[in-house]
Amino acid sequence: KDLLFEIGAEEIPAGFMPNILGQLKQLAEIKLNDAHLPFESIATYGTPRRLALIVKGLADTSAEISERHKGPSASIAYDADGNATKAAIGFARGKGLDVADLVVEDGYIYAETKTAGVPAKDIVTDMLPQLITGLNFPKSMHWGNLDAKFVRPVRWLVALLDEEVIPVEFATVKSGNVTRGHRFLGADEITIKNAASYVDTLKENFVMVDQDARRELISKQLHDISASKNASIVWDDDLLEEINYLVEWPTALCGGFEESYLTLPDAAIITPMKDHQRYFPLVDQDGKLLPMFLTVRNGSDHSIEVVQAGNERVLRARLDDAKFFFNEDRKKPLIDRQDGLTKIVFQEGLGNLADKTERLLKLGRVFGEECGLHEDAAVVLERATELAKTDLTTGMVTEFT
Template identity: 55%
Template sequence: MSKDLLLEIGTEEVPAHVMPGILAQLKENAAKAFADSRIACGEIRTIGTPRRTALLVKDLAEKQEDVSSENRGPSVAIAFDADGNPTKAAQGFARGQGIDPKDLVSKDGYVYAMVHEKGKETSELLQTILPELICGLNFPNNMRWRDLDFKFIRPLRWIVALYDAEVVPFEVAEVKSGNTSRGHRFLSQGDFTIESAAAYEKACEENFVIVDQEKRKAMIREQIEEVAKKNGGKAEITEDLLEEVLYLVEYPTALCGKFEEKYLELPPETVITPMRDHQRYFPVKDADGKLLPLFITVRNGGSEHLETVQHGNERVLRARLADAQFFFDEDRKKSLEEHREKLKTVVFQQGLGTMYEKSERLVELAGFIADEIGADEKAHKHAQRAALLSKADLVTGMVTEFTELQGIMGREYAKLDGECEKVAIAIDEHYMPRFAGDNQPQTEAGRIVSLADKIDTIVGTFSRGKIPTGSQDPFALRRQALGLVNMLIEAKWNVSLSKIVAKSMDLYGLTDEKAREKMQADVADFMRLRLKNVLEAVRYDVVDAVLENVDDIYAVSLRAAAVAKFVEMADAAANIQAFVRASNLAQKAETAEIREDVFAADEEKALYDVYKSTSSAVASLVDGQDYVGAIDALKELSRPIDAFFDAVMVMDKDEAIKNNRLALLKAIDSLIIKVADFSKIVL
C-alpha cells in the first residue's frame, strides 16, 4: 500500500533568483532520503511561490522495505572452543548483531550472523526525514530571528506535513507541523485547512495561490501576450525576466501601462533597461520591432483596482525615464572623446593603472592583432579608434546610473558624435559575450577589440597573481576566456595566443624572462581548460589528444573535429595502434639525423620512402588546415610501420643502426603529432 505525501514550508518572501535552486535542492535531497531509508515512491515534485516551498510525493510506500544481511564475524576457530561452545568472541559478535550465539552460521571458515531487519512504518520515519529535509537546505545567505539557534533564508512561519490525510508531527524552529496553510497575503481570508496531500494544489488555488510554477508561468505568459495584443503591440518576453517575475507573484494579473512618447527619442536601450532590469516591466513593440510607449507589468493580486496599480507603476517608470533623459542630456554636452579624459581618475585594478592607461594599451594591442590577422587598412583604423573610445562611456552619467548600458551607450554616443558606424558597433561588441549564451562580436573591428580587451585583462590580472582558483573568480576571467575561445572559433581566426600575450606583457612593461615564461604557461593552461569546456561534446580522449598545444585555438578545434571523425572509422584502431607503436620508441631517440646508408633491412627503407612521400603531403594539408586529409595521408604509414616492427629489432646491438631506426621513428612521430597525440585515444 502507498499514500501521497505533502511537505509545505511556509516563509516570508524568498528572493526570486534563489527559488529555482531551492526547489531543485529539495527534490534531490528528498529522492536521496527516501532511497537511503528504503522507502519506495513514485513521482517526486517540488513546486513553490515566494512564500512557500512544497514537496509532493506520489505513492510513498507505507512501510520501509525489509532487509536481510549476512554479516561476517570471527573465524570458526576463534568463535568456538574444542567442545563446540561459543567463545566470548562469538558471544560478543552475536550480541552486537542482536541475535543468540546459537543462531550463528558457519561458512568458509567464519561465523556469520543472518540478520533480518523488518521495515518500520513510513509515518514514523517521516517524523525524522521531513525536519531533516527542511534543515538540510543550503542557501547563499541565511537569516536568524528571535533568539533561535536556527538559520534559514527567510523566517519560517508555518509547516504543513501530510501523509495522505494524516499529519506528520514534528517541530522546526518552534514551528509545529500541521494541516493549516496560509492563502494569498491580500486576497485570501487567511489560514485554510488542507484535507489531504492530493487536495493541496486545489486548496491553494481556492485561496488565490497558484502554487505550481509551470502553471503560473503559462498564465503569466498568456496574460502578457493577451494584454499586449489588446493594446496593439507585441510584448518582448525574455526568459530571465519571466523567471524572475514568476517567483515574485502567487496570483498573477498582467496589466498595461503607458509613458510619454518623448522618451522614445532616447536610444531604445535607455528606455528598456530601467523598464526591464529595474522595474521588471515587459517592453512592448510594434510589428516592425519599434518600441511603443507602453509596458506590461504583472501584479501579485487580482483584477481589482487595476487602474490605481497602473497609475502607480506609470509614476515610478516616469521618474526613472526622467532620470535617463537628464543623464542623456548631460552626457551629450561632451563628446565621447572628451569624456575619455575622465578615465584618468578611474582605477582599472590595483597596481594596473587607470582605465585611461588600459585604453591606451588596447589601442596598441588592437593594432598588433589587426596585423596578425591580416586586417585591411580600414579595419585596422576602425579597431584602433574603437579601442581608444572603448571605455569612455564608463564615466558618463547614464552608465554610472545604469551600469548594464556600458558599451551600449558608447555605441550610441559614438554614432551621435559622427564616428564611423563600424567604430560605434565595435565599442559595444568588445564587451561581448556579456553572459553565458550571449552573442559573439560580429564585426572584424569588434572582434579585434574584444580579443585585445580580454587578453589585457587576463595578462594584467595574472601578473598580480590573481589566477582564478576554485569558485573564486572576482574579475570573471573564466567567462572572458571562454568568450575569447568561442569567438576565435566562430571567427575562424588563426592567431597565435602566445604572440598576443607577449605583446600584452610588453605593454605592461613585464621584462623578467622567468616571469614571462610563467605567464605564457599559466595563460596556456587557463585557455586549455576553457577550450576543454567548449569541446565538451567531443569525446574526452579525443580532446586530450589535441590539447597539448593550444596556441592556435581555432586550429585545435578543427583537429578535434577531424580526430573525432577518424576514431569512429572501422580502420581507426589498427592505424592508431601503429601510430602509438612508433611514438612509444620515438621518445628514446637521441639524434634527429636519418642516414639512408645505415639502413640494414628492406622494411626500414620502405618505411622511410613512405615517410618522405607522406611528409610533404601531411605538412601541406596541415598548413591548409585540412586535418581530415592529413589523417588520411598518415594512414599510408600504418602498414609500413607494422611491417617495420615485425621485421626488425629497433634496439639493435649496433649503435648506429639502433640510433638511425630511432631517428626514423622520431621523424614519423613528429609528423603524426602535428595532428594529434594518438596515445591519448582509448581503444
C-alpha cells in the same frame, strides 16, 4: 498515504526559488530512499511566501531489510572440535544473533539479519526537520535572538500525513494544519483538511501554488494581451521565471508611455522596463518598439486601472532619468572624458582604467605593425583604443548598465 510539508516564510527572493525547490525534492528523495520507505511520486511547489513538498502514495511502513554480514574465517571462528571460539561468539553478539544462527560458506562465517519495517509516521517525523536544516541558500538570515537560520524568517509550518499532523518545530514555530492564503486576497488562517486537498484549498484563497501552472498562465495572459494589441513581446525566459516567483495570483496588464520617449535608443527604454521594473516591452510587426509594456500584478483584476496608472507613473520616472542622462552625456565628447578614467579602479595591482588604456595603446601599436596595418587604419585603431573605456564614465552606463 500522502505527505504534505509546507514551510511558510516572508517573501523569498525570486532568483533563489528554482534551486531551493530542486534541493528540497532531491533531499526528500534521498531521505526516503535511505529509510527504504516506498512512495509513488514526489513534487515540490513554491510561491514567494512558501515552499511545499508533496509525496504521494507513501507506504505505511518501510520495507523489511535483509542483510548478510561476512565474518572471520571458519578456521578462526571454530576450534578443531567444531566449537565456536570467542571470535565467532563476539561476531554473533555484535549482530544480535545466537552463535548457532551463523552459517559457514566458502570458508567464512556469515550472519543473516532482518530489520523490521518502521512506521512511516516515525520516519517522516525525523525527516522533516532535516529537510529544513539541510537546505542551502546564497544568503541566510537569522532573526530575533534565535540561532536558527533560513533564507527568510519562517512564520508557519504545515506537516500532514493524510489528515494527521506530524509534529515539527523550527525556530519556535510548531507545525499544524493551518496555512495562509494570498497576503491581501486570501484568509489569514486556512485549515488544510488533508494533504490531498492542499493545492485546491490554496487556489480557493488566491494562491496558485503550482509554479508550472502559474508560469503557463502568465505566459498565456501576456500573449493574449499582446495579440489584442496586434503587437509582439520582446520575450525573455529569465524574466518570465523571475516574475513567476514574485506572484501567487497572477494577473497580466498592459500599460503605456508617451511616444516622445521613443527618441531614446531602444536599449535605454528596454533596460528600465526589464531590469528595473520587470516589464515586457512590445514591438510592432516590423520589430519597432511601441510605447506600451506588459506587466504582471500579484492579485486579481480588481481596480486594475489603478495598478496600471501606478506602473506607468513609475516607468515614466525611469524614462525621465534615461532621457536626462542620455542628453547630458552627449554634451561632453567621449575624448574629453579621459580624465575620469583615473578615478575608476581596473583591478588591484593593475592601476585604474587610464593605466589600462595606456597599456592597450602600446599593444595596439605592436599589433598594428605586426599585422601590417595601413597608416590610416592605424590612426583609427589608436582613436578607438583611446575612446574604448570612456563610456564607463557616463551617467548612462552607470545608471543603466
